[in-house]
Amino acid sequence: MSAKLSITAEQDDAAFRARLAPLASEVLPPSSAAATRTVFRPSAPPAPGVPAQGIPAQGIPDDSRLAVARAAYAQTAVWPGFGPPGIGRRVLAVSAAVASAAVLGLVWSFSRRPGSNALANAPAPATPPSLPLAAAPSENMIGLLLRRGDAALADGDIIAARLLYERAAAMGSAKAATSAGKTYDVDFLARSGARGIRPDQTAAAAWFRKAAVLGDPEARSLLARIEGRPRP
Amino acid sequence: MSVAASPERKCPIIALASTKGGVGKTTLAYVLATEMTRRLASKGTPGMPGAGRVTCIDADPNRTLAQVLRLTDDRLIVCVESDSDRLLTDLREAQLESDLVIIDLEGTANQAMLYAAGKSDLVLVPAQPSRFDVVEAVKTIGVVRKAADLVGREIAHRVVLSRTPVLRQRVSDHSRSQFVRAGLPLLPVELVQRAAFQSMTYTGKPPWRQDGGGPAAANVTSLTDAVLSIIGLHSPTGLHSARLVAANEAHETARPRAIAARPDVRPVT
Numbered sequence: 001m002s003a004k005l006s007i008t009a010e011q012d013d014a015a016f017r018a019r020l021a022p023l024a025s026e027v028l029p030p031s032s033a034a035a036t037r038t039v040f041r042p043s044a045p046p047a048p049g050v051p052a053q054g055i056p057a058q059g060i061p062d063d064s065r066l067a068v069a070r071a072a073y074a075q076t077a078v079w080p081g082f083g084p085p086g087i088g089r090r091v092l093a094v095s096a097a098v099a100s101a102a103v104l105g106l107v108w109s110f111s112r113r114p115g116s117n118a119l120a121n122a123p124a125p126a127t128p129p130s131l132p133l134a135a136a137p138s139e140n141m142i143g144l145l146l147r148r149g150d151a152a153l154a155d156g157d158i159i160a161a162r163l164l165y166e167r168a169a170a171m172g173s174a175k176a177a178t179s180a181g182k183t184y185d186v187d188f189l190a191r192s193g194a195r196g197i198r199p200d201q202t203a204a205a206a207w208f209r210k211a212a213v214l215g216d217p218e219a220r221s222l223l224a225r226i227e228g229r230p231r232p
Numbered sequence: 233m234s235v236a237a238s239p240e241r242k243c244p245i246i247a248l249a250s251t252k253g254g255v256g257k258t259t260l261a262y263v264l265a266t267e268m269t270r271r272l273a274s275k276g277t278p279g280m281p282g283a284g285r286v287t288c289i290d291a292d293p294n295r296t297l298a299q300v301l302r303l304t305d306d307r308l309i310v311c312v313e314s315d316s317d318r319l320l321t322d323l324r325e326a327q328l329e330s331d332l333v334i335i336d337l338e339g340t341a342n343q344a345m346l347y348a349a350g351k352s353d354l355v356l357v358p359a360q361p362s363r364f365d366v367v368e369a370v371k372t373i374g375v376v377r378k379a380a381d382l383v384g385r386e387i388a389h390r391v392v393l394s395r396t397p398v399l400r401q402r403v404s405d406h407s408r409s410q411f412v413r414a415g416l417p418l419l420p421v422e423l424v425q426r427a428a429f430q431s432m433t434y435t436g437k438p439p440w441r442q443d444g445g446g447p448a449a450a451n452v453t454s455l456t457d458a459v460l461s462i463i464g465l466h467s468p469t470g471l472h473s474a475r476l477v478a479a480n481e482a483h484e485t486a487r488p489r490a491i492a493a494r495p496d497v498r499p500v501t
């Protein structure tokens with residue numbers, strides 16, 4: 001490179017720097033004297049001028065397929081004690097203000113959980129093979145869940161695949177139950193090269209058993225293999 | 233006279249900028265550089281001034297790009313460690329000897345970012361699907377747009393969503409819509425969260441050398457296609473740019489269908 005060219009280049013650079021100089025304040029950190037320290041309390045209002053808002057609780061339109069899956073899942077999985085609110089639930093607050101040395105405020109609150117009566121009205125907790133199966137729409141849903149499970153598995157995301165398979169299995173799919181079992185199976189995990197996932201032969205056997213009950217022959221042979229193996 | 237229009241301008245420059253750290257600037261720089269040398273090498277046009285070289289200018293004082301480039305045996309990648317004082321000189325020299333220049337910047341607003349943006353054909357702003365990243369991307373692109381006004385030309389810029397989960401998550405969709413609402417142009421291809429991009433930082437092996445038919449390699453392929461299509465449209469089409477486009481087209485036709493069928497492209501709504 002000739003000396004002449006490099007002089008021109010330096011002049012160019014100087015001109016370029018000068019051109020961008022008005023933006024210096026945008027890119028230079030504020031001087032330490034100007035820097036202030038702000039302490040926020042959790043109750044403080046959010047800082048103004050922030051363009052992104054938090055995710056609204058209801059604002060994001062739900063994936064309709066996900067909504068269907070969730071609804072189907074909700075039919076199958078019922079948490080014990082998650083009955084309709086207010087039934088047999090009483091809160092009593094009693095304050096007593098007398099003590100020998102100090103004044104103590106005692107708040108007693110107790111709630112009576114729904115008793116055996118309420119539990120009897122609720123559907124049985126989820127045990128996939130014995131579930132009452134939803135009719136036609138769940139066939140599509142099972143297929144969808146299986147496909148997404150297979151895709152997750154192909155991506156190496158075994159935990160996601162497991163969740164998808166377990167949902168499909170909860171809707172009565174034998175194949176999904178077998179696949180769910182495989183995600184716990186030590187042999188399958190070793191073959192798929194998964195790392196960081198702990199095999200669980202008991203869970204695998206449980207899923208294979210469910211799949212066998214639902215009529216999947218592959219599960220029967222997998223189950224026989226697990227049960228035939230001496231326990232460590 | 234505008235510096236940008238000076239006749240010695242040679243090859244395209246891509247800058248990776250973000251006022252936030254840890255968003256994937258270095259990862260993106262590295263996969264773009266290695267993918268481009270692969271394409272340029274397969275094009276095989278010896279005797280050209282750039283000789284298929286890609287120069288990576290690491291203007292990040294942490295020197296992360298330089299660290300990973302030390303691990304690679306790719307002889308077509310030149311690495312220059314730079315800072316805001318030397319950046320313009322380094323850029324000029326790099327443009328003379330390569331077919332593409334990629335600048336990796338520090339994850340803060342700084343002078344080097346301003347200069348890099350002022351010289352670039354394309355500024356890529358990686359951002360993860362989180363609120364912090366949306367805010368910082370807005371800032372970064374604000375600086376780029378003002379720089380474009382001051383240098384008197386358009387500077388193409390895109391937000392590249394990075395580390396997006398493989399499976400669809402509502403928060404990612406929400407972040408995408410936030411970028412769109414903030415008026416930021418999104419690259420239609422995202423850098424997906426893949427183990428290959430992490431193991432690369434230890435081994436220096438780009439995805440196509442780890443598993444050429446794998447999802448990470450396919451992701452890089454479609455991402456590079458998207459990037460090059462923007463450069464092709466916006467750069468003053470010189471010899472080198474034409475070569476890049478030709479290399480890219482040759483690559484397009486040679487690409488096996490299996491890979492083409494699984495690009496990690498998500499429609500941006």
